[in-house]
Amino acid sequence: MSKETLQPRERILDTAYRLFLGQGYNSTGINQIIEEADVAKASFYQHFKSKEDLCVGVLEKRHQYIEEQAQALSAQKRSAKMKVLASFDLIALLNEKESFRGCAFLNILSEIPADNVKVRDVIHDHKSNIRQNFRNLLDNAELADHVYLLYEGAFVESQLYRDQWPVNRAKKIVNSLIN
Known part of the structure; x- marks a missing residue:
């Protein structure tokens, strides 16, 4: 549009x-x-009503977009492992599309005061949703948390290096962990 x-x-x-x-x-x-x-x-x-309310709206829309893209990338994947690995493809896609700008949620988190509960809660909910998705797919909370931390680290580090190598390396590690 x-x-x-x-x-x-x-x-x-x-x-x-x-x-x-x-x-x-x-x-x-x-x-x-x-x-x-x-x-x-x-x-x-x-x-x-405020810039804070706008930020909440932006993050809610972004969450919906991330969910839709994740669904699209994993829809054809049959195994839980392939669905998890598709999450790393999503990071790579976002990096390419948005010139390695990183995670919008973490970028905003770094700019808001610690007492901004309204925006923090939206960010927390988004990150908790990602973590829970890994837990649902893997049915092993410890392994899912390892994958989640690799996912988040890959997103941040690919922004820092402006390169896909952290995503590719994390995906390779996850592939080994799930085997």
Whole structure:
């Protein structure tokens, strides 16, 4: 969909995500979002009472996107192992698509104060969901936690190195762990 055909709320969310990803949460102002989303200030505040509420909306939309992409990548995989390994393919896909910008949730987490419970809870829920998905697939909590930590480490390190090698190495380790 082009920007012109999106409803104002979606334009705001898409613009905010792009700006948060590109320049950081704290460096992005509401006025810039309003201008670049091409919405009226009243329209912005009709949908979001604050930048914090906007951040929650952005992260919830991102969570939904990640879930959809993960489902698409693992849909044709038959074994739990192949579904787990597809999670690392998702990181590689996001890295390529978004120029190694890393995990939006962790990027925002690094910018918010520790007492921002509203945003922290959304981030916690997203990460807990990923961890639980590994637990559901592997039926072994300890192994699932190892995979989860490798997954998270691969995401962070691929952002740092701006390269897929951490993802590929983590995927190889996970492949060995599950065997």
